[in-house]
Amino acid sequence: MAARIYQRPKNAMQSGRARTAEWVLEFESSEAQRPDPLMGWAGGADTQSQVVLTFPSVAEATAYADRYGIPARVQPTPPRRLKLQAYADNFR
Template sequence: MTARIYQQPKSAMQSGKAKTEIWVLEFAQSEARRPDPLMGWTGSGDTRAQIKLSFPTKAAAQAYAEKYGISARVHATPAKTLKLQAYADNFR
């Protein structure tokens, strides 16, 4: 059972930083997805791939994975860079 731990990025629809401090533990798929013969929808019998666990800190997510014997990889969060710009720079 493998999983990945990462910090949730902000969605493209939000301008603020709400819910970007949350760490997520997400299980990797254990079997390949395949199309359903009747409807053509893609799916698999792996129910763990549907689970996303949220934690307040990276340490809490790692402790959970260690407690339950889950081998987890931690994906580092890229550094946030701010482009400071004045409104007057739009007219130069």
């Protein structure tokens, strides 16, 4: 089962940068989710997709994947783009 390693992005609802320095190893789903006929919730029989492991660095995450023979791909972190503007720009 393949996995992906990525750095957790900042939540849109938070102003701080808590928990954005840790790296996440997440298993990819092997089958598509299907809706439950009674409740309508999406689900499946793949329990491996519920496993989410966190690591302090990308090197530790890749070492874990190599040690247990998990084929993993690392998604690079996109660069932060700051939109710098002055308060006076609101009145132009």
